Amino acid sequence: MIADTLKTLQIEKKSPGASTGKEWFGHGEEISSWSPVDGALIGAVSTSAKEDYEAVVKKAQSAFAEWRTWPAPKRGEVVRQIGEALRAKKEALGKLVSYEMGKSLQEGYGEVQEMIDICDFAVGLSRQLHGLTMHSERPGHRMYEQYHPLGIVGIISAFNFPVAVWSWNTMLAWVCGDVCIWKPSEKTPLCAVACQHIVAEVFEKNQVPEGVSGLVIGNRETGEWLSQDIRIPLVSATGSTRMGKAVGAAVGARLGRALLELGGNNAIIISKDADLDIAVLGSVFGAVGTAGQRCTTTRRLIIHESIYDQIKARLTSAYAQLSIGDPLDQKNHVGPLIDRSAVDAYLAAIEKCKAEGGKFVVEGGVLEGKGYESGCYVKPCIAEAKPGYSIVQHETFAPILYLLKYSTVDEAIAIQNGVPQGLSSSIMTLNLREAEQFLSASGSDCGIANVNIGTSGAEIGGAFGGEKETGGGRESGSDAWKVYMRRQTNTINYSTQLPLAQGIRFDL
Known part of the structure; x- marks a missing residue:
């Protein structure tokens, strides 16, 4: 099945890892992609x-000079065709992502x-890249x-979203008239190769200038090249807080722009007034x-003391029913961690929690x-843990859930906010006052705050991102497109005079 999938996506056993579109090359070290599903070698990438990096950047510069002159709706039409191509390859690409x-x-x-x-969102956006008009204080001016x-x-x-997060950035950037260079995770390089092939076919049909879609597969050093390159005005980075x-x-040192989507330490508050069926389901799926291995994974449950034991019992029962195994088998709920290093981090977190009194x-266990x-x-x-444990303050990219107890909603919100990260948050309650307090200025300090749904599963229509050590960036929906563009204020004098602002007189 995987062999057929790779063939459909034009992935060879050894693929070059740099591309400007039609052209593929790569003179760096070879890296292998091993599946965490069965430990098999999927393929290798140079x-x-x-x-190679320099060649991709130079081609991108040349492509930008032309691509920016295409009308935005015409760029949107190209993105529409990419969406259709993805529909045709959804099964194959989805299997590769899973494997x-x-x-x-x-x-x-x-x-x-x-x-x-x-x-689809970007296609509509291509006809709505709007500005503002305002009245001038000077007569005969606009x-x-x-x-x-x-x-x-x-x-x-x-690695955890090897294709979706790239698309959130890229599709918006393309309709805005930008060109993109993608440095994917070296843990999931073949997903990136597949996406580049899909896009390249659409671009060739539409005579899109080569270089609008660039790919540079590599390690940390490759990311540093992007971050330090003054030719790249915006770097969007998704990953750990340390990396961000x-x-x-690096980007700030050269006065560039950085869009950062970093760690999350997300919590669900479960009120005594919650619908417990919804609360348990949302908590289990989120965890x-x-x-x-989601940035929006539920890592903390803050439970009202009056229902704490009941929720704990229901969670214990639910976890006993989880099926763990091959993620390509749809009867399984939980697949593997990405690699052995992630397993080591999981085991270390468990030991740390126990050492702190958890x-x-x-x-847990392997x-x-x-x-x-x-x-x-x-x-x-x-x-069962306490908010002050250092391990509870830390994001471990693994399925470890901490139970915390509270007595008042003010206390619950304080616990929710009392971590360095600020991505996603939720409250499970049918109490309108609690819900509104959670969403108020004195409530959740996260970029995402939900009521009666979990912390994961963000929709593309809303801007995605968080505060504090999550980085403050926003991508995907709403007006996130503005970060991919430069803003310009224009004043036009259509009069026969040259009045100066603020009534200043300068007579000659």
Whole structure:
């Protein structure tokens, strides 16, 4: 099945990892892509050497000079066709995402659907890149603001959403008139190669200048090239807070723009007035979906003391029913972690929690035996903890859920906000006052705040991003398109005089 999938997506056993569209090359070291599903070698990619990177950037500069002159609706039509191409390849690309990354097959299909949805959003957006008009204080003058393409957008994406986050950035950037250079995670390189092939076919049909879609596969050094390059006015980076701080510092040092989507330490407050069926379902999916490897994964449950034991019992029962195994088998709820390093981090977090006094009500551990040969399958676990534990303040990219107790809604919100990260948050309540307080200025300090749904599953229509150590960036929907453009204020004098602003007189 995987062999047919790779053939459909034009992926060879050894692929070059740098591309300007039609042209493929790569003179760097070879990296292998091993599936966490079964430990098998999927393929290899030759990474981008510095000479490859330079070739991609120069081609992007040349392409931008032409691409920015295309009318935005015409650029949108190209993106519409990319959406159609993704629809045709949804099954194959979804399977590759599942197999190379390890998420469930349904989540793999869902990720490709997000790509299709953002294409649809971007097509409509291509006719709505609006500015403002305003009245001038000077007679016979008109003022307005407009937005122009920014230039080259560098995109650094993470392994957990190997294609969707790239598309959130790229489709918007393209309709805005920018060109893009993508540095995907070296843990999921084949997903990026597949996307580049899909886009290249559409671009060739539409005579899009080569270089509008650039690809540079590599390690941390490749990301540093993007971050430090003054030719790239915007770098969008998704990943850990540690990585984001390095990118932000490098881009800031040259006064460029950084769009940062970093770590999350997301919590659900479960009120005594909650619908407990919804609360438990939202909590379980939020905690174990993608094996806890989402930036929006639920990592903390803040539960009212009057229902704490009841929720704990229901969660324990629900976790006992989880099926862990091959994510391409749709009967399984939980797949593997991305690699052995992630497993080590998971085990270290469990030991840290126990050392701080945490009590596990659902024990963790690594699964062994038939079907678990890759060594990347772990048990989702639940620990009773306290907000002040250092491990609770930390984001562990694995299915570990911490239970915390509260007595008043003010206390619950304080616990929710009392971590360095600020991405996603939720409250489960049927109490209107609690819901409104949670959404108020004195409520959740996160970029995403939900009522009666979990912390994961953001829709592309809303701007996605968070505050504090999550980075402050916004991408995908709403008016996130503005970050990919430069803003310009224009004043036109259509009179026969030259009155100066603020009534200043300058007689000659």
